[in-house]
Amino acid sequence: METKRLLPIGEAGALPVMKRAGPGRRRAIVTALLLAPSTLWFVALLVMPLVVVLVFSLGERAPAGGYQAGFTFANYLNLPARLTAFTNTLTLAPVGTLLCLVFAYPLAYFLAVKVKRAKLMLLVLVILPFWTSFLLRTYAWIILLSGKGIPSWLAVVGIEGVRLINTPTAVLIGIVYGYLPLMVFPIYVSLERLDKRLLEAAADLYADPIATFRRVTLPLSLPGVVTGCLLVFILLMGEYLIPQLLGGGKVFFIGNALVDLFLQSRNWPFGSAVAIALVVIMIVAVGLATRWAKHQGATREVSLL
Amino acid sequence: MNKREFLYHLRRYQQGSISRRQFLGATGLGVASAVLATELGLRPRRAFAGDIGDRVSLCTWPSYHDPANLEVFTQATGATVEMTVFGSNEEMMAKLQAGAAGYDVLVPTNYTIRDYASQNLIQPLDLAQIPNHDPSAHDTRFTGEGAVDGTVYAVPKDWGTTGYVINSSEVTEGPTTWKEFWDLTQTTHSGRVMVHDYQLTTIGNALKYYGYSFNSIDAAELAKAEELLLAVKPHLFGINSDYKPSMLSGDAIMSICWTGDAVQLRRENAAMQYVLGREGGEIWTDFYAIPADAPNVKGAYALIDYLVTPDINAKEVLFHGYPSTDARTNALLPKELLEDPILYPAAEVLAPLEFGATGLITNEARAELFARFKSA
Amino acid sequence: MKGRGLSAYALLVYLFLYAPIGLIVLISFNAGRQASSFTGFSLQWYRTAFGNRLMVEALGNSLSIALTSACMAAVMGTMTALALQRVTGWRRVLYDGLIYVALMVPGIVIGIATLIAIATVRDAVNPLLQAVWLDAPRFDLGWGSIVAAHTLFNMALVVVIVRARLAGMDASLMEAAADLNATPWGTFRQVTLPLIAPAILAGFLLAFTFSFDDYVVASFVNGREVTLPLYVFASIRRGVTPEINAIATVVLAVTVALLVLAQLVLRRAQRPRLRAQVPGPGG
Numbered sequence: 001m002e003t004k005r006l007l008p009i010g011e012a013g014a015l016p017v018m019k020r021a022g023p024g025r026r027r028a029i030v031t032a033l034l035l036a037p038s039t040l041w042f043v044a045l046l047v048m049p050l051v052v053v054l055v056f057s058l059g060e061r062a063p064a065g066g067y068q069a070g071f072t073f074a075n076y077l078n079l080p081a082r083l084t085a086f087t088n089t090l091t092l093a094p095v096g097t098l099l100c101l102v103f104a105y106p107l108a109y110f111l112a113v114k115v116k117r118a119k120l121m122l123l124v125l126v127i128l129p130f131w132t133s134f135l136l137r138t139y140a141w142i143i144l145l146s147g148k149g150i151p152s153w154l155a156v157v158g159i160e161g162v163r164l165i166n167t168p169t170a171v172l173i174g175i176v177y178g179y180l181p182l183m184v185f186p187i188y189v190s191l192e193r194l195d196k197r198l199l200e201a202a203a204d205l206y207a208d209p210i211a212t213f214r215r216v217t218l219p220l221s222l223p224g225v226v227t228g229c230l231l232v233f234i235l236l237m238g239e240y241l242i243p244q245l246l247g248g249g250k251v252f253f254i255g256n257a258l259v260d261l262f263l264q265s266r267n268w269p270f271g272s273a274v275a276i277a278l279v280v281i282m283i284v285a286v287g288l289a290t291r292w293a294k295h296q297g298a299t300r301e302v303s304l305l
Numbered sequence: 306m307n308k309r310e311f312l313y314h315l316r317r318y319q320q321g322s323i324s325r326r327q328f329l330g331a332t333g334l335g336v337a338s339a340v341l342a343t344e345l346g347l348r349p350r351r352a353f354a355g356d357i358g359d360r361v362s363l364c365t366w367p368s369y370h371d372p373a374n375l376e377v378f379t380q381a382t383g384a385t386v387e388m389t390v391f392g393s394n395e396e397m398m399a400k401l402q403a404g405a406a407g408y409d410v411l412v413p414t415n416y417t418i419r420d421y422a423s424q425n426l427i428q429p430l431d432l433a434q435i436p437n438h439d440p441s442a443h444d445t446r447f448t449g450e451g452a453v454d455g456t457v458y459a460v461p462k463d464w465g466t467t468g469y470v471i472n473s474s475e476v477t478e479g480p481t482t483w484k485e486f487w488d489l490t491q492t493t494h495s496g497r498v499m500v501h502d503y504q505l506t507t508i509g510n511a512l513k514y515y516g517y518s519f520n521s522i523d524a525a526e527l528a529k530a531e532e533l534l535l536a537v538k539p540h541l542f543g544i545n546s547d548y549k550p551s552m553l554s555g556d557a558i559m560s561i562c563w564t565g566d567a568v569q570l571r572r573e574n575a576a577m578q579y580v581l582g583r584e585g586g587e588i589w590t591d592f593y594a595i596p597a598d599a600p601n602v603k604g605a606y607a608l609i610d611y612l613v614t615p616d617i618n619a620k621e622v623l624f625h626g627y628p629s630t631d632a633r634t635n636a637l638l639p640k641e642l643l644e645d646p647i648l649y650p651a652a653e654v655l656a657p658l659e660f661g662a663t664g665l666i667t668n669e670a671r672a673e674l675f676a677r678f679k680s681a
Numbered sequence: 682m683k684g685r686g687l688s689a690y691a692l693l694v695y696l697f698l699y700a701p702i703g704l705i706v707l708i709s710f711n712a713g714r715q716a717s718s719f720t721g722f723s724l725q726w727y728r729t730a731f732g733n734r735l736m737v738e739a740l741g742n743s744l745s746i747a748l749t750s751a752c753m754a755a756v757m758g759t760m761t762a763l764a765l766q767r768v769t770g771w772r773r774v775l776y777d778g779l780i781y782v783a784l785m786v787p788g789i790v791i792g793i794a795t796l797i798a799i800a801t802v803r804d805a806v807n808p809l810l811q812a813v814w815l816d817a818p819r820f821d822l823g824w825g826s827i828v829a830a831h832t833l834f835n836m837a838l839v840v841v842i843v844r845a846r847l848a849g850m851d852a853s854l855m856e857a858a859a860d861l862n863a864t865p866w867g868t869f870r871q872v873t874l875p876l877i878a879p880a881i882l883a884g885f886l887l888a889f890t891f892s893f894d895d896y897v898v899a900s901f902v903n904g905r906e907v908t909l910p911l912y913v914f915a916s917i918r919r920g921v922t923p924e925i926n927a928i929a930t931v932v933l934a935v936t937v938a939l940l941v942l943a944q945l946v947l948r949r950a951q952r953p954r955l956r957a958q959v960p961g962p963g964g
Contacts, residue, residue, distance in 0.1 A: 035761060037760065053790070053797060106687060124940055125695065125698075137701045140701035249545050250543060263400070264676070267676075283785065362905070404800055
């Protein structure tokens with residue numbers, strides 16, 4: 001006699017079992033299909049190239065430049081040869097990020113809280129510069145900061161001998177200029193969501209503007225601040241154009257070291273080691289920053305809309 | 306037009322009173338070349354017939370070709386010349402080694418050719434396809450390195466020297482040596498001096514401070530050169546092979562410089578003077594070569610053939626200011642130019658100069674030294 | 682008082698942002714050849730810019746690469762964001778990691794890594810291809826490699842943006858659709874898609890912007906292809922003529938025109954929708 005397992009009809013747990021057997025597998029297939037293209041992309045264009053770089057970093061420089069198979073840690077041990085590049089980047093990147101934050105926050109606050117009409121248009125005006133060639137804008141800064149530009153105007157007013165181009169200052173100006181819109185956007189989004197009535201309530205409770213800002217606005221806008229800072233910091237760590245064009249070869253970032261190692265001194269294995277070191281530093285830095293942000297309670301991912 | 310009138314116009318042009326176009330117009334050279342190009346027809350001169358495609362990619366150096374000449378080439382052949390420039394031979398080589406760069410004509414410097422050939426980055430030349438090139442008309446002192454073990458890989462374009470240019474209205478010490486160049490950088494003219502982003506000339510001329518060979522790869526000598534470079538770095542205005550804009554704007558008043566750039570600077574500002582350090586320095590020849598994977602080889606030969614034609618080459622010299630190795634071209638140049646001490650220095654000034662040595666482009670010690678210098 | 686201070690500050694920032702752009706536009710009308718000193722007013726550069734075959738080609742390349750990459754990123758990114766909702770456990774963590782790495786690795790490292798990878802694979806793959814099929818297209822750096830490299834970053838960007846939007850979405854809407862016997866595809870088309878459309882659009886636009894103005898990645902993997910940023914950089918090295926200023930100004934003008942158009946279209950589209958909106962739980 002067959003023992004048939006009768007499915008108790010009406011029992012809550014039973015029906016889902018039936019549903020999971022057929023459509024469940026189909027859902028899994030659909031999910032897999034949906035993920036297939038991006039998986040392919042990640043494997044072919046992210047994982048594989050990074051693995052190749054890792055392998056190269058353990059190799060040797062071919063006599064004519066380039067890569068030669070080998071297995072050595074010499075390249076990693078030689079990283080201190082570029083110590084200045086690392087320290088430069090690890091100093092100027094955070095400083096640049098902070099400067100961006102300081103300049104961007106008031107503007108984002110103004111747009112989100114103070115502006116009533118034409119809000120979208122003013123916001124677009126902040127992003128619009130991104131639509132002109134980044135290189136041309138930086139080149140315009142070279143002209144503005146050269147001897148015939150701003151220093152000559154300052155000389156008219158009586159401030160002589162100001163040297164702006166080819167200095168870390170010029171690089172910082174370039175950084176703030178290039179990344180300001182990127183910092184404004186997330187902070188704006190986060191402030192926009194702020195319920196203005198909270199600010200009114202704080203005022204009703206006799207809080208002065210500074211206290212309101214410190215205890216209401218700032219904490220609530222923290223997710224946006226964190227997102228903006230992370231975004232700018234990440235991009236800054238890989239920056240090499242601004243230091244090259246505005247620093248005149250005197251300000252060397254890790255990015256510049258990489259370009260030199262691959263496109264001039266052609267020491268691919270050493271360059272690969274520097275690249276891996278950069279990626280590791282960034283993952284660590286971003287990891288620490290995200291953990292700090294979680295600790296502060298600012299983890300909500302700020303949608304960019 | 307007689308010789309005196311010609312020289313009058315040439316002098317006005319050199320001083321900048323008239324533009325190049327006005328000069329070519331006044332002397333009739335402009336019309337003559339246009340007529341020459343169309344009448345004689347460039348195509349029949351070549352050893353092959355037919356279309357050379359719609360573009361030829363030229364990989365070269367800044368301010369090295371007269372756009373008007375390239376325009377005439379385009380009119381005659383229908384192929385646009387796409388120009389890419391680099392600041393050092395190392396960058397050029399890196400792009401070639403990465404592959405698929407798509408260049409048709411390369412302009413490498415003498416010391417790189419053997420290395421390129423041994424890595425199969427350039428192809429042997431079929432001189433039959435460059436009928437306007439006459440090997441016997443060239444000074445072999447300059448052109449010998451174009452052939453590697455008997456096979457011709459490159460034909461000469463021009464030669465020149467590497468010295469330094471000063472803006473004499475601000476640099477009044479009248480320096481004549483490399484020692485003064487490096488010393489003045491650290492003292493009086495701190496913050497206004499540039500060096501090339503190019504290991505050969507910058508390290509080479511730092512070595513000259515101590516009287517070592519420009520091409521030295523001796524570890525002890527290189528260590529001293531590195532010491533000097535690191536001491537000088539805080540006093541530099543910039544490390545850039547593209548120094549003309551900064552010299553012209555007055556941000557920089559001294560810079561390591563190539564012959565033709567000095568000539569071009571002097572056209573814009575008569576106070577610009579070219580100095581060849583008495584201790585020595587570099588003398589070099591630039592060549593035309595064809596990369597091994599050039600997509601348009603027919604176009605490459607056509608362009609090279611066009612550019613080595615004596616009368617076209619003469620116009621190029623008038624534009625870029627680099628002296629020619631070709632006796633036929635020199636015959637077409639005005640006497641003033643041939644006696645110009647920047648372009649054609651006296652023999653005793655040239656004597657201490659050295660050609661760049663083969664192998665320097667791949668030398669790891671020098672490459673790494675320069676990278677450390679830039680990174681410091 | 683504070684309001685006026687902030688307004689003044691905002692004005693200063695806008696001036697700071699637009700000063701270099703003003704300079705660029707000004708020089709595009711320069712009568713002289715120098716890009717650094719203005720000598721007179723002229724439209725000559727606009728005439729020559731569009732006659733410059735190489736520059737127009739570079740512009741065309743940039744547009745085609747950006748468009749292709751943004752479309753691919755939008756499609757693949759949305760698919761991934763939707764699928765990731767149902768993935769849990771270690772697979773989810775792995776995927777999240779991959780997405781963040783793709784966003785975090787600097788463009789320069791991606792460019793170099795892709796260059797090395799393609800250079801290595803090319804030397805192995807091409808001889809094989811030739812052996813099998815004589816006229817095989819050569820696998821190499823070029824238009825395809827630029828699109829592929831850009832799509833990696835752009836897709837990760839779209840995933841993050843769309844996912845944030847999905848997370849903020851009311852899941853009960855989809856359940857309701859399922860209860861009303863809608864097929865999964867129907868649910869997607871009529872409920873999910875309209876709700877995440879703004880996110881996809883934003884992702885698409887961002888992706889297009891990054892790709893169009895990208896210099897770093899393209900400079901490593903372009904092979905012999907030239908994009909507009911590469912052309913601009915090469916021009917700067919060759920000695921800038923105001924021709925590129927002319928093209929930059931034109932691109933800017935077209936962008937402004939498109940934005941104004943989009944603003945008008947959106948405003949007109951929003952009005953009827955507002956009236957038809959069903960009041961939400963709050964009121």
